[in-house]
Amino acid sequence: MTTIREIAQLCGVSVATVSRVFNQPLTVSKEKREVVERVARELDYRPNESARALATKRSGLIGLVWDTDHRRPGWRHPYLQELLIGLKSALSAHGYHLLMLATSGSAALRAVGASLADPVAYVNMTRRHHLGGLVLIDSGSDAPAFAAFAQSGLPCVAVDVEVDGPRATYVTSDNSGGAAMAVRHLVDTGHRRIATITGPRANRPAADRLDGFRAAMGEAGLAVPPEYVVEGDFYRPSGQAAMRSLIALPEPPTAVFCASDEMAVGALLAARHAGLRVPDELAVVGFDDIELAALVDPPLTTLAQDKAGIGVAAARAVLTMVHGGDKPSPAFLPTRLVVRASSR
C-alpha cells in the first residue's frame, strides 16, 4: 500500500501538502495539487482508514444493531433483506459502510460484558470504532434496550420502534394511515362487522395500526365491540388462534384486519379449517406485503410497506446527524394498499 509519505517524496512536497490535497484542496496551489493528484492516481493511492480514523476520530462506518432474539429463535424480520438493501445503498452513496456489530450472547460481547440489556458496552464499542452512529433494527423485544442507546447521545435511528433522545429518532411506516386505508377498503366492499388482530400492545407500530383502525371505524360510523379487538404477537400461530376465537363469537365478523401478514396467513388457515370461504364469507387484510402474501391461497390483500425506502430514510436520518445536522423528526413512510383475492 502506498503511503502519503511516498507520494510526498515523489512530488517533492511535504506530507502535509499531500494530505491537504485530499482534505482541503483549495488551500493548495493549483500546480502542486495537480502533481499530487496525478501521482496519487498513478500509484493508486488510497488513504489508510485506520490511520485516518485515529487522527480524525471519525470512521466512515455506521453501526448496525440487529440482535437475533434468542427467546424466539424462529423469529424472522419481515423485511430485513429489503431494509438492508435500502440502508446500504443510501449509506454507500455517501461513502459509508455498515458495520454489523456482534450480538449479545456472543463471546465477543460477553468478553466486554455486553448484551442488549446492557447497552453501555455497545456504546463503548461504538466509540472504540469511531462509528458515526447507529441504526437499530428491532428483533421483537429490543425496545427497552434501544431506549438506552437513544439516551447515550450517539446518533441513533431506530426502525419500527419509537425512541427518543438527544440525537435519536426513528423511521417506520405510516401505520395508522395504512390501517385506516384497510378499513376504508373493507367498508367500501360492503363490510360492517370488521374485527382486528393486533400486534403486541407495547409495540409502537402495532399500537398505531390499532389507532388507525379505530379512527377509520369511527369515521365510517361503525362500532368496535371489545371482542372484535384481539391481541396477537405478529406471528402466524397467534393470528390463527385469534381468528379461531373471532369465528367462535356469537356474531362473528365478516372481515378482519390483521396487523401483520404472518398473522393474516394464520387467519386464512383458521378460516380454512373452519370451512369459511375467503373472501366470500370472510375478508382478510394483512400488513407488510411480505413475499408470501402474493402466494398464499387466496392471495392476501395487504398494506405494502416501502421496505427499501425505510432503509433509505434511516440511512439519511443517521447521516444527517453524523454530519452535524439537527435530529430529524420521526419519518412515517406511506403505505400502499395492494388488493388481492382475500378481500373482494
Next chain:
Amino acid sequence: MTTIREIAQLCGVSVATVSRVFNQPLTVSKEKREVVERVARELDYRPNESARALATKRSGLIGLVWDTDHRRPGWRHPYLQELLIGLKSALSAHGYHLLMLATSGSAALRAVGASLADPVAYVNMTRRHHLGGLVLIDSGSDAPAFAAFAQSGLPCVAVDVEVDGPRATYVTSDNSGGAAMAVRHLVDTGHRRIATITGPRANRPAADRLDGFRAAMGEAGLAVPPEYVVEGDFYRPSGQAAMRSLIALPEPPTAVFCASDEMAVGALLAARHAGLRVPDELAVVGFDDIELAALVDPPLTTLAQDKAGIGVAAARAVLTMVHGGDKPSPAFLPTRLVVRASSR
C-alpha cells in the same frame, strides 16, 4: 474514553506494560498484571480499535461482499437472514464484527472507481480497513468477480459459488447428495418418469444438483431423456415456463425435481393451470426449504439446506485463514429431505 496512558500513570507503570497485560499477559509479573487489570476494569477501559488496527495492521473486522444485482432488481437471496444469523454469531463468538462493504453502483465505489466488475478497488478497500478476510455472498451473477477476489490472495470464503485461489474456499450444501435424495424419494414413491428443472448451467450448485440427479437416476436404472432436463434460472417464472414445456411433452413426466423452491412453486402453478392434481398426477420436489415451501398448496416437499449452518461454516473457514491456518477445503453441508404433500 480512557487510554492506555492514563492507566499506566495510575498504576505507576509504563504504557508498554499495560499493553502487554492485554496482549501477552504472561510476560508481566503477577502483581503488576493484577493491578493493571483491576484499574482497567474500574475505568472500564477498552482499547481504541483504530489505533490498534493501525499498529498491528489487523482489525477485528471481516468484510461482507453482497451486491444487489441491479440487472435483476427483484432478486432476493433465498436465505440471507438465516445466513447472516449464522455468520454473525460465529464471527461474534471469536470477537469479530462483520463489515458490509459498499456496493457497486454506489457513489462510494464510483469515487474509488470500483464495482464488482473491478474487484481491485474492493481488495484495496479491504487493505485500507485492515479487514482480515472477505465473505462473498452471491447475488446471482457475481461468480466472475468472485474469482478475481479469490485470486487476490486475501482470505475469501464464497457462499454457493465455487472459487479457487491461494486463500480462497467456498461453502455450500451437499447439492448432489440432496438431489440424489430427492430422486430416491420419488423412486420410492413409485415414480419412473422423473424430470428435472435445473438452475443456470454456469452455477455450481445448480450443476451439482443436476449431477446428483443424473447419478441417482442411473443407480435406479432409470433413463433421463434429454427433454426431461430443462434449464431454469432459479426464479419462479422460469420454473413455471419449464413445467409448461414438460407437461406439453408427448410423454410427460409424473414427477419433477426442481433445483429451487421458487421454481418448484412455479411448477405447481403451471400444474394447477394445466389441471394436473398434485401429487396424484404430478409430484414436485424443490430445493432450499424457503419459508414459502410449507405454505403453498399443496405444501412442497423439498431439501432443506442448513442455512445458518452455512453461515457458521463460512465464518469458521474465514477465521481459520485469518488466524494463519491453511485454507480449508470446500465444505458441503448435508441437506435434509422434508416430505410434504406435493409428493406422496
Next chain:
DNA sequence: GGAGGGTCTGTAAGCGGTTACAAAGAAAGG
C-alpha cells in the same frame, strides 16, 4: 520603502496503541 495582509508551505506534535531493543535485577551455575 516599509507595514499590513494574503496565500502557500513545511515542521512537528499529536491520535492511541504495539513492540524491538536495551537495561536492570534476579536466579543459576561453576
Next chain:
DNA sequence: CCTTTCTTTGTAACCGCTTACAGACCCTCC
C-alpha cells in the same frame, strides 16, 4: 564470588494520517 541466563520493565520508535502553528513569500497600500 563472578559470569551467564532468564525475567521483567521502561524507553522510544513506529503505524499513516491530520492539523495547529509558524515562517516564507508576494501584494497592496500609504
